[in-house]
Amino acid sequence: MINYNKSREIGINILRRWTLIFLIGEIVFFSVVGTNYFSLKNLQDILVSSTTVLLLATGETFVIVTGGIDLSVGFMVGFSSVVSAKVMVNLEAAGFSQLLSIAIGILAALLLGLFPGFINGFLVAKLRVPSFIATFGMYGIAYGFAEIICNNVPVHNLPTSVGSLGHGYLFYWLPGKIFSFLSKPEILTREELKNLLSIIPNVTVITFIFIGIFAFILAKTKFGQHTYAIGGNINAAERAGVNVKAHLIKVYMISSFFASLAGVMYVLQFITGRAPAGSARLLDAVVAVVIGGASLSGGKGTIMGTVIGAIIIGALEIGLVNLGIPTYNLHIAVGCILIFAVLIDQFSPELIQKEEKI
Amino acid sequence: MEPLLKVKNITKRFGGLTAVDNVSMQIYPGEVVGILGDNGAGKSTLIKVISGVYHAEAGQIFFEGRKIKISNPTEALKIGIETIYQDLALAENMNVYSNVFLGREKLKKFLNLIDILDHDYMLNESKKVLNRLDINIPSLKNKISTLSGGERQAVAISRSIYWNAKLLIMDEPTAALGVAEQKKVLNLVKTLSSQGVSIIIISHQLHDVFSVATRLLIMRRGKKVAEKITKKTNADEVVGLIVGSLPGDYEDNAIEEKILK
Numbered sequence: 001m002i003n004y005n006k007s008r009e010i011g012i013n014i015l016r017r018w019t020l021i022f023l024i025g026e027i028v029f030f031s032v033v034g035t036n037y038f039s040l041k042n043l044q045d046i047l048v049s050s051t052t053v054l055l056l057a058t059g060e061t062f063v064i065v066t067g068g069i070d071l072s073v074g075f076m077v078g079f080s081s082v083v084s085a086k087v088m089v090n091l092e093a094a095g096f097s098q099l100l101s102i103a104i105g106i107l108a109a110l111l112l113g114l115f116p117g118f119i120n121g122f123l124v125a126k127l128r129v130p131s132f133i134a135t136f137g138m139y140g141i142a143y144g145f146a147e148i149i150c151n152n153v154p155v156h157n158l159p160t161s162v163g164s165l166g167h168g169y170l171f172y173w174l175p176g177k178i179f180s181f182l183s184k185p186e187i188l189t190r191e192e193l194k195n196l197l198s199i200i201p202n203v204t205v206i207t208f209i210f211i212g213i214f215a216f217i218l219a220k221t222k223f224g225q226h227t228y229a230i231g232g233n234i235n236a237a238e239r240a241g242v243n244v245k246a247h248l249i250k251v252y253m254i255s256s257f258f259a260s261l262a263g264v265m266y267v268l269q270f271i272t273g274r275a276p277a278g279s280a281r282l283l284d285a286v287v288a289v290v291i292g293g294a295s296l297s298g299g300k301g302t303i304m305g306t307v308i309g310a311i312i313i314g315a316l317e318i319g320l321v322n323l324g325i326p327t328y329n330l331h332i333a334v335g336c337i338l339i340f341a342v343l344i345d346q347f348s349p350e351l352i353q354k355e356e357k358i
Numbered sequence: 359m360e361p362l363l364k365v366k367n368i369t370k371r372f373g374g375l376t377a378v379d380n381v382s383m384q385i386y387p388g389e390v391v392g393i394l395g396d397n398g399a400g401k402s403t404l405i406k407v408i409s410g411v412y413h414a415e416a417g418q419i420f421f422e423g424r425k426i427k428i429s430n431p432t433e434a435l436k437i438g439i440e441t442i443y444q445d446l447a448l449a450e451n452m453n454v455y456s457n458v459f460l461g462r463e464k465l466k467k468f469l470n471l472i473d474i475l476d477h478d479y480m481l482n483e484s485k486k487v488l489n490r491l492d493i494n495i496p497s498l499k500n501k502i503s504t505l506s507g508g509e510r511q512a513v514a515i516s517r518s519i520y521w522n523a524k525l526l527i528m529d530e531p532t533a534a535l536g537v538a539e540q541k542k543v544l545n546l547v548k549t550l551s552s553q554g555v556s557i558i559i560i561s562h563q564l565h566d567v568f569s570v571a572t573r574l575l576i577m578r579r580g581k582k583v584a585e586k587i588t589k590k591t592n593a594d595e596v597v598g599l600i601v602g603s604l605p606g607d608y609e610d611n612a613i614e615e616k617i618l619k
Contacts, residue, residue, distance in 0.1 A: 240447070
C-alpha cells in the first residue's frame with residue numbers, strides 16, 4: 001500500500017513537471033544526435049532566438065489567466081520596432097548623441113506601446129467586446145500604423161551602438177586571463193579571440209529581468225491573486241471587492257508592454273525596424289502559454305510554465321536546424337506537443353492540481 | 359432585547375406586479391428565522407431588498423436600532439449582512455484560504471519593500487475560523503474545485519463569518535446537496551446561531567427549516583400571511599398557510615379570505 005502510494009506520488013510529480021522533463025529530454029536528444037548542440041554558444045542561441053516568444057508569452061500569460069486572449073501582440077512587435085527605430089534614426093540625424101537617441105527611442109516605443117493595451121482592456125472590460133475580437137481589431141490597426149510610420153520600407157541606418165548593445169554579452173571570460181563585465185576586451189590575439197567565452201547575451205539578460213519581475217507579480221502579489229480570481233470566477237472577484245474592470249485594463253496593458261519590449265529587443269537584435277516583425281511568433285507565444293499549463297478558459301497558468309513552454313519551442317527549432325531538417329517540420333512537432341499538453345491537462349486535472357498555492 | 363434587523367412595511371413592485379406587499383419582520387441576534395412560501399410568494403424578492411439587490415418602493419430597514427438605507431450589495435456586506443448565493447461566489451481555481459481572503463488579502467513586506475501575499479497568516483486564520491465552526495476540510499490548500507457542494511457552502515459561510523457578518527441570508531442552502539451534506543449544513547446553521555449569528559433561511563424543504571428555525575414567516579402572493587413559533591405549529595398547518603387553504607393571521611388577509619369564501 002505504501003509502495004502504491006509512493007509510486008502514485010512519483011507519477012503525479014512526473015505529470016506535474018512533464019514540461020520540464022520533456023525539455024531536458026529534448027536537449028539530451030539533440031545533444032546526442034546533433035553536432036555541438038550542447039555547447040554554451042548553442043544553448044545561448046536558443047535563448048536569444050526565443051526572445052520574442054518568451055516576451056510575448058509572458059504578457060499573454062496574464063491575459064490568458066484572466067480568461068481572455070490578446071492577438072494584437074503579433075503586430076504590436078512590428079509597431080514598436082518601427083516606432084523605436086524611427087525615433088532613433090531621426091534623433092541621431094537631429095544631432096543627438098547615439099546613447100540618448102537609443103534611450104529615447106526605446107522609451108518612446110515602450111510608452112506608446114501601453115496605449116493599444118489600454119484600448120484593448122477598455123473594449124474588453126468596459127464595453128464587453130470579446131477579447132478575441134477587440135485584440136484582433138487592434139492586430140490589424142497596429143500593423144497598418146506600423147506600415148504608415150515606416151512608409152512600407154524597413155527602417156535602416158540605426159545608430160551603430162544599437163548593434164553592440166544588442167549583440168553584446170553580460171560577461172566575457174578568457175579562462176585564466178581576462179574577466180570583463182559588459183564590454184568586450186580589446187587587443188586580443190586571434191587565438192585568444194577564439195577561446196574567449198561570451199556569457200549571457202544582453203538581450204537575454206533584459207528579457208529575463210522583465211520576465212522575473214512579472215513572474216513575481218503574478219505568483220506573489222495581490223495583483224496576481226486577483227488575476228487568477230478573475231479567470232476563475234469573475235463574479236466572485238467582483239463581489240469580493242476586486243475592481244475587475246480596472247484590473248483587466250492593466251492586464252491588457254501588461255501584455256502590450258511585453259509586445260513592445262519584444263519589438264525593442266527585435267531592433268537591438270536585427271538593427272532594423274519592420275512592420276511585420278514578430279507577427280509569425282504570435283501563435284508560438286499562445287502555444288508556449290498553453291504548453292506551460294495555462295488553460296484558455298482562464299484561471300490557470302504560471303510564468304515559469306510559460307518560460308519552459310517557450311524554450312521547448314526554441315530548443316526544438318534550433319535542434320531541427322542543427323540536424324539540417326527543414327524548419328517547416330517545426331510546425332508539425334509544435335502542433336503535436338500542443339495537443340499532447342492539452343490532453344495531459346484534460347485527463348489528469350485533479351491528480352495534478354489538487355493543492356495549489358494561489 | 360433589541361432586534362438585529364427590523365424591516366417595516368416593505369413594498370416592492372415590478373411594474374404592475376406587487377412582489378412584496380407591506381411586509382414587516384424582525385430578527386434577533388442568534389435567531390434563525392425561516393421564510394416559507396410557494397414559488398412567486400415574494401420570499402426571494404424580500405431578501406433581495408434586505409441584501410441591497412433591490413430597492414423597495416416603500417418601507418424602512420433598521421439594523422442594530424439604526425435606520426439604514428442599503429443601496430447595493432456591497433453596502434450590505436459592509437454593514438454585516440451577507441447573502442450566501444447559490445453559485446457561492448467562490449473562485450473554483452483557487453484554494454480554500456485564498457477564497458476566504460479574496461479581495462481582502464493579508465499582505466506582508468518582502469525585503470521591507472514590496473507587499474506580497476502572507477500565505478501562512480491566511481492559512482492559519484482560515485483554519486481558526488473553520489475550527490470555530492466545526493467545519494472539516496482535509497486541507498485548506500485544496501482548490502475549491504476539488505470540494506463537495508456542502509464543503510463549498512461551508513467555505514462561503516466561513517468567509518462571511520471571518521469578515522464579521524452578523525446576519526446571514528441563505529437561499530435554498532440545502533438544495534443540490536446529498537443527504538449527509540444537508541445535515542452538515544444544518545448543523546452549521548445551529549453552530550452559527552449558538553455563536554450569535556442571525557440567519558434568515560429560505561427553503562422549500564419544510565423539514566430543514568423546522569429543524570433549525572425558531573420562528574417561521576409564511577408568505578403568499580407577496581404578503582406575509584402568518585408568523586409562527588416553530589414549536590407551536592406543525593407541517594400541516596404551515597402547508598395550509600403556504601397554499602392558502604388556511605386563513606392567515608393578519609387582518610387584511612383574513613378579511614380577504616372571508617370575502618373570497
